[in-house]
Amino acid sequence: MITWVEGAAGSPYDIDNLPYAVVSTDATPARLGARIGDRVLDLGAAARTLRPAWAPLLDVAALNPLMAAGPRTWDEVRSWVVELLTDPALRDRVTLLGVDEVTTSLPFEVADYVDYYASEHHATNVGRIFRPDGDALLPNWKHLPVGYHGRAGSIVVSGTAVHRPAGQRKAPADDAPTYGPSLRLDIEAELGFVVGRSLPLGERVGTAELADTVFGVTGVNDWSARDLQAWEYVPLGPNLAKSFATSVSAWVTPLAALAAARVDVPGQEVAVLPYLQESGPNGVPSGYDVDVEVELNGVVVARPPYRTMYWSPAQMLAHLTVNGASLRVGDFFASGTISGPEQDQRGSFLELSWGGREPFAVGEEQRTFLEDGDEVVLRYSAPGALGGRIGLGEVRGRILPTR
Amino acid sequence: MITWVEGAAGSPYDIDNLPYAVVSTDATPARLGARIGDRVLDLGAAARTLRPAWAPLLDVAALNPLMAAGPRTWDEVRSWVVELLTDPALRDRVTLLGVDEVTTSLPFEVADYVDYYASEHHATNVGRIFRPDGDALLPNWKHLPVGYHGRAGSIVVSGTAVHRPAGQRKAPADDAPTYGPSLRLDIEAELGFVVGRSLPLGERVGTAELADTVFGVTGVNDWSARDLQAWEYVPLGPNLAKSFATSVSAWVTPLAALAAARVDVPGQEVAVLPYLQESGPNGVPSGYDVDVEVELNGVVVARPPYRTMYWSPAQMLAHLTVNGASLRVGDFFASGTISGPEQDQRGSFLELSWGGREPFAVGEEQRTFLEDGDEVVLRYSAPGALGGRIGLGEVRGRILPTR
Incomplete structure (x- = not known):
């Protein structure tokens, strides 16, 4: 055709x-x-x-x-x-x-938004940065896809400018918290999954039901204020560090268009409970061979490969409802930051700058976190059915000063 | 009149x-x-x-x-x-x-749902139960109202039966997690605040704007699976332990009806940042003198007093948008478990049974967590403008077996 x-x-x-x-x-x-x-x-x-x-x-x-x-x-x-x-x-x-x-404009009305943490490389990097003397991965990480609910109301379409969030931060050496614009504003390059199915409370979706449940995928930039996050997140998780804005692509790629991009996940060495088991064509869970480019002010600074993710989309979906949570059309779940094993495959500035301690090159400049006026573009592509590569939606956003 | x-x-x-x-x-x-x-x-x-x-x-x-x-x-x-x-x-x-x-039926379409943790007595009890050797309160607790986003789509109206959630749990002594119906299913008696205002991204609501922003209050039972929660919650907070159901009263009491119930909060000994400062009539933040009764199978097992809460509703509201998060009509925030200083004022079974170790009397029975068939009713009342007490909506729910 x-x-x-x-x-x-x-x-x-x-x-x-x-x-x-x-x-x-x-x-x-x-x-x-x-x-x-x-x-x-x-x-x-x-x-x-x-x-x-x-x-x-x-x-x-x-x-x-x-x-x-x-x-x-x-x-x-x-x-x-x-x-x-x-x-x-x-x-x-x-x-x-x-x-x-x-x-x-925003391509779907968002019901609930759940953000996962499905990249082993990302979770390991973050663990090493924040807990250099402890185990990089927490004990639950390979048993369940860790996730939390984000703010659906602050999901915006690609192209929407993002005001730098303000809030509380406190470094360990400070006596008391201070208030002000975030000093460690970051990106998280993710892939998002749009749910096109409703399900009553008390039922469950199995790992085999991905294609009947997920309508399509988007690019996601889950903007994150690392200084706010470090101070607020115990014991109930991130809140204001994330809730100020999450950008999604204007274009939703039907899951059907990603059939040629199916790959096995890299291997889950820890056996998972039956509800998380997924037998793809090769007996292991299925991921997607989606390439991501992270561009800052016109310079590509990272190329995170989605195919390296640990938890599969079907596993994230099955986990979401295993407790009997309902689904609504417009529910949205995202993968969490995509980071590959290589240094230039990291999907956050936190990782690219190793906690802000090792600035990275952006053309002639050395950078750590986002500055006002910066523009970030995430570009996504994958193998298509015709043998070439298909383009997924880009996610673009410029940082404006705190209002 | x-x-x-x-x-x-x-x-x-x-x-x-x-x-x-x-x-x-x-x-x-x-x-x-x-x-x-x-x-x-x-x-x-x-x-x-x-x-x-x-x-x-x-x-x-x-x-x-x-x-x-x-x-x-x-x-x-x-x-x-x-x-x-x-x-x-x-x-x-x-x-x-x-x-x-x-x-x-559900009295409002829920936009986003944020659950706080605003009772010092509750947070202290939980800290003592889970971290007996550490500080009961974490360092951030008196500087900001700790909160997280819950699942808006599983908010149900009073009277809706709740299926016991299933999921993963792992006790510290277990080798690996197991799957099954929650063994430590709990309630959380809370007060909820319904937002009747929209606000664009990047703006803020101040503590003086409560009455122009919050339309009314509801009773809330934030059902919680403590065994799921203990295993899943690091580092991103509770997810499946809460997302299976949250019950709210069918009746929304206008904030105006609570004018006679205004009280000073008990005192915040740690100075807060300017955006959280609230000068009520007596120069301190304002709470509400709402009494709660927790009834299990027809027996009152606790009487949590909302007037003992540390963080005020206006402070919770101001915190919600200080980072520039938008508001939508139908946004909903809840206080977190209401617990007073006395043993019979605790708003969760976790606290009433001290982590399940000290069963409490329910008529002739000794109980720790919820059993299938249990019915919980939360009843709320407050001083009214005519000198008597006004009734707020009740929150009723029966536990059904896991589907």
């Missing part, structure tokens, strides 16, 4: 990708669009004219109605989009917008 | 109280109601016939539209309800339902 859209074949947004976003222009209110090459198929308009039954799913300003329709409909809509973009007879029946002409 | 509703004058639901709920009957869909005595004023019907402009706020199945209308409208609606219930000329123009005839 070859798309009739000029310049799209062979690009990172070929017919094997087709991510969704909520798009608007001066002339058109927000509705769903699907990216193809440098263009956006107006799904709202296409539904109104060609498939009115789907207008309530597609001519709307969030992915939630489509997600709520369930995985069979996800497949049907995706097949229809392929048909629209490959059948030359249909090219005059649909509207394409330029990807640079549209404004994107 | 005396209400014309029979039996209401002098009751805990007199004209100085007037809590709101979402009510329905077989004949009427869900809409707002206000309680008076043993009756419920049908606010949806009253708005339709007497104040059509308010029907979009009152003839709806959640408090959110009324809350979003802002504090002036909260006052106007409350004054109107008083007028309806005190002017005998209006008694034939409104509909009263029996409080036992109506079904209540």
Whole structure:
């Protein structure tokens, strides 16, 4: 199948990708669009004219109605989009917008947001930085995917500027805490999973149900104020250090588009309890071969590889509901910082600068944490079904001074 | 002002109280109601016939539209309800339902849920139980109200049965974690605060803005699986130990009804940073003289006094947004377990049984944690403006076996 859209074949947004976003222009209110090459198929308009039954799913300003329709409909809509973009007879029946002409907004209404801590390299680095004399990994880490609830209301779409958070910090040598703008503002490069299914309280989702439960993935930058975090986090975990903003990509890549990116997780040497067991094609849990680029002010400073993550998406999902927690369409869980084994594969400045003690090069500059005016862009890509690489949504954000 | 509703004058639901709920009957869909005595004023019907402009706020199945209308409208609606219930000329123009005839549902759509840890007695007891050789309070505790985000999607209305959660636990002596129904299922008797205001990212709410920001209060039972919690909670805080269910009262008491219950907090000996300073009428932060009764299977087992809390509601609110986190209408924060200085004032079974080591009497029985079939009722009351006591909503829940 070859798309009739000029310049799209062979690009990172070929017919094997087709991510969704909520798009608007001066002339058109927000509705769903699907990216193809440098263009956006107006799904709202296409539904109104060609498939009115789907207008309530597609001519709307969030992915939630489509997600709520369930995985069979996800497949049907995706097949229809392929048909629209490959059948030359249909090219005059649909509207394409330029990807640079549209404004994107938050692609889904977020229900609950859970952030995991699924990279062994990241958790080990953080443990070594903060507890140099103790065990790098805590005893529970290889038995369950450690996670916590973040603030759903401060999730913002890529491109939204982020005000530097203020709050309390206290270094061990200080007598008392002080208040002010965070001095150790950081990024966390993560991958996010959007849940398109609801489940009543008291039930559970198994590891085999990932594809029926997760609609798609996003890029995530879980901005983190390390000085606030160090002071506040015992015993109930991070709160204000994270709750000021979490950026997600405008584009949600359907899980179906990542089929060719499936890989085995690197190996879980500690046997897990049955509810966390996942038998992928090779008898081990499945991850994704997603590459991430972390760019600071135009310079790539790290390339975290998602394929090195310890816990799989299906395991994170199964853990989320094993206690009987309900699911809502729009629930969102993220992987936690992606860090690989190499120094230039670390997904946070905390790790890249080893706790701020070893500045790292950004072009001519030496940097530790974020400065006002900095712009961070996270770029994601993965193998696609057509043999090339597909582009996932980027996550862009500039730091503004504390208000 | 005396209400014309029979039996209401002098009751805990007199004209100085007037809590709101979402009510329905077989004949009427869900809409707002206000309680008076043993009756419920049908606010949806009253708005339709007497104040059509308010029907979009009152003839709806959640408090959110009324809350979003802002504090002036909260006052106007409350004054109107008083007028309806005190002017005998209006008694034939409104509909009263029996409080036992109506079904209540979750009174507001929950945006984000933050749970604090604001009782010094509770935090000290927990510290002593879990860290008998260390300092009972951690170093940050008197400098900031410690809190974390809970799962908004598993907040349920009073009366909803709660399935015992399952999950991982590992006692220090065990070689490896095991999976199964929680063996240490607990309650946490708390008071909850419903936010009726939205605020953009990057701004802050000050301690003087409580009454313009918080619409009302609810009772809260933050069910907790202590065995799951002990194993999972480092380093990111409680997750599955709490996320399976949190029960809130069906009735939301307007903050205005608690004016006569205002008290000084017991005294904060450690000076706090300016953003947490609150000068109540006596130069110290303000709490509320709310009494709580914890009833297990019909026996009162504890009477936690909210007036003994260390951190005030205004301080918890100011902390929530000091980093620039946004607010949404429907945000909800809870006090954390309310425990007083006395043994019979502890708001959790963990404390009442001192970590399960000292069973406590429940009638003829000795108990530690919750058993299947147990029913817990939390009852709340406070001084009202008319000199008596007003009843706040009760929080009722029965434990069902793990599904």
